[in-house]
Amino acid sequence: MTKKTFLAVAATFLLISGSTTTAVAETDSAASRPISAWSPSMTIGGPNFTDRTLRMVVHPSVGGAALRVHLSNLRGTTPLAVGAVSLALQADRATAVESSRRTVTFSHARTLTIPAGKEVVSDPVPLPVRAEQNLLVSLYLPQATSSATWHSDAFDVSYLSKPGDHAADTDDGNYVAATTSWYYLSGLDVVAPATRGTVVAFGDSITDGYNTPASVYHRWPDDLARRLAGPHPAAVVDAGIGGNRVLTDVPNIWQGVSALARFGHDALAQPGVRTVILMEGINDIGTNAGPGGVPLTAQHLIDGYRELIRQAHAAGVRILGGTMLPDKGAGYYSEPAEAIRQAANAWIRTSGQFDGVVDFDRALQDPSDPAALRAGFDSGDHLHPNEAGMQAMADAVDLRLLNS
Known part of the structure; x- marks a missing residue:
């Protein structure tokens, strides 16, 4: 995808990111509409985290040229502070393909606070991905959280870091524990013409x-x-x-x-x-x-x-x-x-x-x-x-x- 093409896609993506999509909107062009490729349903009752980075695997059902990440505090009771989010192709376990790592922003900001009961959608990320090509989404939580909005039975492996912001790490040396749940990560959209x-x-x-x-x-x-x-x-x-x-x-x-x-x-x-x-x-x-x-x-x-x-x-x-x-x-x-x-x-x-x-x-x-x-x-x-x-x-x- 050329830079000019991606910017055009991104502009359309941003225009519709705040809306609720039901059936394929008649006004969306087939070349630029966002398609949900992965989206676990979220519940309340997950564990608490403080000064940890979560690295979670996403397995998209279709590929695309640009991506959006959904974060959810839908079932939370207190605001959720997010210190950093990154996206990369998975090489093995918690190790990313180095050249693929991207910083994920939300309304052009790298940090954000998600109010209780709310969800956010990222700015478009220019990272081509194939169907069933695993991605790693890393989420740094700098402050103590309350009961996590999560999907308990992921039947996939997620990784938890030692203390600190390790969202930008390429290797998995600082990821010291594993679990089989997803936390706060509620969706991945792709642009798939x-x-x-x-x-x-x-x-x-x-x-x-x-x-x-x-x-x-x-x-x-x-x-x-x-x-x-x-x-x-x-x-x-x-x-x-x-x-x-x-x-x-x-x-x-x-x-x-x-x-x-x-x-x-x-x-x-x-x-x-x-x-x-x-x-x-x-x-x-x-x-x-x-x-x-x-x-x-x-x-x-x-x-x-x-x-x-x-x-x-x-x-x-x-x-x-x-x-x-x-x-x-x-x-x-x-x-x-x-x-x-x-x-x-x-x-x-x-x-x-x-x-x-x-x-x-x-x-x-x-x-x-x-x-x-x-x-x-x-x-x-x-x-x-x-x-x-x-x-x-x-x-x-x-x-x-x-x-x-």
């Missing part, structure tokens, strides 16, 4: 990738992104949260507010979003968590799905319904719970309310016992798929539903 918008995979721990190995990117949204690769790819964002429920917040706060409460932010506000694939409800069923503390019914779930469909269509976004996976043998399973799952899945398949259906249930069920996962797709807990099961979920998506 050939990309056909963003697909948001919205759900619970199954979408989040529970029981898949760290840093191998074999969650079903990752596998779907690879199916959508090519000259005109679509980005895929994973908006799964372990333990999340459709109708009610989870008492364990790090598992997040309900799907109804977070859908507008985590799905519909993603830059470039065109389609959402919704698969959620098994945690409502397994905990018998109906609205207002009453026992759950299938109609409660259906009413929740109708509301999510209404929100999506009001935003001009298509929404596909994913049937819930079988779970016989798991702690959630009982005959009354199975009856609710079957009734909700039947409504997803036949109501015609969704813009399309992805029948994950039939793709992964055991042919000899449809209430159970097929053994070759079971991670061992009879609830979460293994890597083969995740691929089978991605393969169950009719790509024609995403290309229309």
Whole structure:
């Protein structure tokens, strides 16, 4: 990209950075609109930090010529002081490709304070990246923080430094600890002229990738992104949260507010979003968590799905319904719970309310016992798929539903 071209892209990027993007905006030019390429859903309840640098891995679903970083204090209760942010291509673990390191600014400033309950988006960063080419985002936190806005189950490795600002370090010598969570880092946008918008995979721990190995990117949204690769790819964002429920917040706060409460932010506000694939409800069923503390019914779930469909269509976004996976043998399973799952899945398949259906249930069920996962797709807990099961979920998506 020439300097003149990048400046033109950056100018358009800055004009739209303060807005909430729902469907691909008709006024955006295809060559310059921001596309969400990676964006974990954030919750409250993370640890505190003082005078430390966090170095986190980002695995973008599509490539692009310029990047924007999203930082979030959305679930925080006190202002968050940020002393430095850098971006680089990953060489190995916490080591960056030296020539790729870039300082990230926000409204042209290298330091900032993010108020409680707020998020910020960086200025465009001129760093070309390929699809699935890992990036390192380093975040220096000079002052004591309160409970972090985070994504607990990253299934990726993040790195924590010894005291001090190590955002500009190229090697990993000052990074002395590792974790498998993301902190304050809530998104990466790319300028990707050939990309056909963003697909948001919205759900619970199954979408989040529970029981898949760290840093191998074999969650079903990752596998779907690879199916959508090519000259005109679509980005895929994973908006799964372990333990999340459709109708009610989870008492364990790090598992997040309900799907109804977070859908507008985590799905519909993603830059470039065109389609959402919704698969959620098994945690409502397994905990018998109906609205207002009453026992759950299938109609409660259906009413929740109708509301999510209404929100999506009001935003001009298509929404596909994913049937819930079988779970016989798991702690959630009982005959009354199975009856609710079957009734909700039947409504997803036949109501015609969704813009399309992805029948994950039939793709992964055991042919000899449809209430159970097929053994070759079971991670061992009879609830979460293994890597083969995740691929089978991605393969169950009719790509024609995403290309229309």
